[in-house]
Amino acid sequence: MRKLVFLFVLFATFGVVARAADVTFKASAPEAVVMGETFRLSYTVNAEGKDIRVPEIPDFEVLIGPSTSTNMSTQIINGKMTTETSLTFTYILQPKKEGTFNIAPATIKVKGANYTSNALVIKVLPPDKAEEASAQGGGKASASSAVSKNDLFITANISKKNVYEQEGFLITYKLYANPRKANVVGINQVKLPEFEGFLTQDVELPQNRQLTLENYNGTNYGTIVIKQAVLFPQRSGKITIPSGSLDVAMRVQVQSQRPRSVFDFFEDAGYVDVNRTVSISPVSIDVKPLPSGKPTSFSGAVGNYSMTSSISSNNVKTDDAVTIKVTISGNGNIKLIKNPEVAFPNDFDVYDPKVEVDIKTTTAGSSGTKTIEYMAIPRYAGDFEIPAVAFSYFDTKTGSYKTITSEPYKLHVEQGKGGGTSPVVSNFSNKESVKYLGKDIRYLKVNDIHFVPNNELFFGSFMYYMCYLIPAILFVVFFFIYRKQVKENSNLALVRTKKANKMAVRRLKNAGKLMKENKKEEFYDEVLRALWGYLSDKLSIPQANLTKDNVETELAKYGVDDALIKEFMDILNTCEFARYAPAQASDAMDKLYELTVDAIGKMENTIKK
Template identity: 25%
Template sequence: MPDLLFHPISRMALLFATMRRSTLHLGILWGFGLVSFSAGAAQLGAGLTVNPVPAGESTVYQLQVVNGKADSLPEFPSIQGLQSEYMGQSSSSKTQIINGRMQQYRTLIYQWRLVAQSEGVFLIPPIEVVVGGNTLQTPSVQLRVAKGINYDEFAFIQLNLPRKTFYEGEPFTFSVDLLELNATVNQAPDIEVDGMVIQRISDNLRSTRKVVGNRTYNVNSLDYVGRSVRNGPLTLGPFSWPVSLVFRQNGRSRSFFDSFFDQGTRREVVLSAPAESLNIMPLPTEGRPADFGGAIGNYQMQVEASPMNLKVGDPLTVKIRIFGEGSLEAIQMPSIDHWTDFKTYPPNARTEASDPSGLKGSRFFEQVVIPQNSEMDVLPPLVFSYFNPMEGAYHTIEHPAMALKVSPNPQAPSVSSAPVEGITEAGLPKPRPKDLVPIKPFLGSSVALSQPWALNTVFYWVQSIPVVLLGMLALGAKWRDSQTKNPIKQRKRQVDQWLKAQYPQLESLAQKGDGNSFFEYLFRMIQERLGQVLDMPAASITEDVVDHPRLVEQLTGPHHELLRELFDACNHARYAPESDHRKLVEFSSNARELLEGLH
């Protein structure tokens, strides 16, 4: 229990004990109306969660304000040899019954984490707190610090390095091991680095056991890959690893059950280990190949190419595999700048690691090239150089030239071989200069341009043509739609089509001299046309509509009289039909002219 002291008079322990005894009777007292509520004056309390505490371990100083709130954050005093860190605040609420009166206590708790590195007694003086404008003081508290626990007996950190001397940029693996007797690990260690880049291989602990002295420790290991970014003396570490340790009570148990139920005391501690000094050497300049691209490790190279029999302009794929141990991602494709008679494209690269560290495996390159002429008979050699840190020397792998057959391609333009600029010491042709135009430091004098095309009137006329065409198409579509949906125009089209089909039949009856049938057809045709013109049912059309204003407006004098004559002929045919085919042909011709002229 925390060692808590209160001011002015009352002690929290007494209040809590009274509250526990009175809680059972709360319902009964409330029912009889014997309970009333009250809140006491503001009080201050101060105490430590752990006292005494071993040196190097932490305890929490709690400042409690009961039935009040500090006007501002209290300030913890500075005490020599004692480190303090503000941890925030929390609140709680308690209720007690005294003499039938229910009192509520609302507590605001301010907390500081304290750590003392040496044993002794530390006096925490009273702290002034302003509550509601009144200044109150906490009682002084003594922190008793015992001799620190030697955690090395229970857990410690070890660093496993393959060696302490490396070359700049050389990758290496190492592990940080936690050797413990009874600990729980919840997070990875913190590692300080200087001039290095490290990466954890896996977040899973690798567990083994190891005997140190006369004790068997559980070993929890985390593996890393490291690489220096500069040369000179560097340090790896220091290391800090938060763990949860379990300490069992000292002394001999009085019974079997005491030993069985003694689960020990769990404490959160931070283990530490000093930094390790490393010597990082620069890569030697003596004997460094001209094509060295920074590959460090131990490698081999395989090269395949297909097809080897092709035509000018056909693609050829070169597959390169560089495998071994080292920084695979840092391997660059061997240079093909001396392949002057090939058109090249950017290569594809991928890495396949064969172990979790990523330092063993293969690096693949696929390069597509196209021969430009049929004079080529070999695929030029490939050269790859790397530095072996175990031997401290450079190595060069050269893949020889491969026979190649390129046939002429009539459909592909042939490019003559470019002259060789020279031969290198390795017997390879020197690459010709890049076709890059140098940057001009001076742009020269400015020249005024003519009127921009965007400001030319012709440009806008040309741009308006698609808009006009689109508008015409839209209007045409709208007109066709209106023609289709207009009932008057739709009826006119139907009557026009029907009359066109009846004219041959009418002429045929006239040629035959069949007056009865001829005038029946003629009268019906007149009804259909006039019904369409006057927007009337065809059956209601008689000679009475001859003088209709719409007909008078459309027909001239002779045509108006012709219409009246046709009606008279149709009426006369009911009693004495005309049988002279010449007269019937004339009626047919005049009727067709009249009906086609009406709209």
């Protein structure tokens, strides 16, 4: 019996706690109101509450309140009935002056526990100048007058007009509608301009957006943000963002052509739905070039950054992987930052770094982190030092270059079981995919052979000796061919060079599939991977150490003409820009695909190993 009572009390207490945890107390009011007009301030709690305490509101006059209303809803789901009750306290307020005012949180008591609402910020706007003039003239503004360009328009606002190259700024497209002339019911066919010359990162807007009140040039408009984006200029000079347009569906009041009667109350004859095309004016940005004196470790980072680094272990064995993790955090063009250079010793096998980018774009700009993991495998035992990692960026606040340097790492490598000479095979993607091949060569053991002569005529004949001579010759030939193949396979650089074209063709086939599926960004990423992978394999340089500058230098050493080098550089630049540019036509991807295949074919004929 005691157990039953205990369980009952336990479940009852748990139910009370669970219901108490679900109690919400929320305050709501318009974000902006007009001076002289009234508005509602409501406090809603989803339980039976009492002793509500509202803070003092000295900037507003309380005309009515609090008035209380109760709402109950009942649902039956799978035979189970649930009842929800909400209690709302409403105040009618009127502002005393213009400005922006805060309303502190209120408190309420529910079943002995106190709950606090959210605070509110209300902006009080001045009345329309047109309404004041109409009131002074003794007239009344006609709601049936035609909608002019001052009653419905869109603006393109930029946070900065003078920026540095790669410095981000915010652009906001906002629609303004005069509520006395037009009631916006929908927006169709938005044709925003293309941001040519900029890298674009959109600001995520709420799904359910509503018109908010805003005073603009003395008139109160209902406004809604159409688009917000952070733009990063890719070149210096004066860049103009062209015009655009959008179609707005609105409901306007028209003057009736016949005397109205009491029956017109049941008709909507005084309003009509119309579509209006609103144009967006172009805006210009002055982009300053980055100043001279760039540090050697500068790779285009603009903004404000910090950097941290760590090493997986300072003591490893041969053929064990060592990883250096570099994390760059800050505000700016993180997506465009190139990986800092980590100089591993020459006796290390270096693999492509693993990169993770986490970016958040808001009205304050683009911020986030970029994490790069560099992996290498030591081949020989000894003590090594990995130099400090340097990262430079241009600080737009101070207008100067700054360099961040990590600490150098000392690495002690002990002899592993494999002797440090085992060949390494990798698909150059991540450290989990690195495999070690054991000894797969078994040398032939040749013993002395004794023949017992017999009396057959075949013994001692020409064919008898040829049966031994031909296999011996074939054995020698295949032996030397096999030794040559083993030697070449042990040279990973040579193997990669020979398979460079095959790997590039495989990646380009994947790019062709993405092109047919019209996946633009994935297509350009795959073409970039094919080009950088081909150059890395062909030139025997890890991708982590490849840059556009040293690629041009290395290709020139192999006797590649300037026209072919320029063709490769143009394809790389086109891919890097097109990934973040607005939607491209399909024929542009077709043309780039053909140029890439042709350029790799020419390079194969030029560099032969």
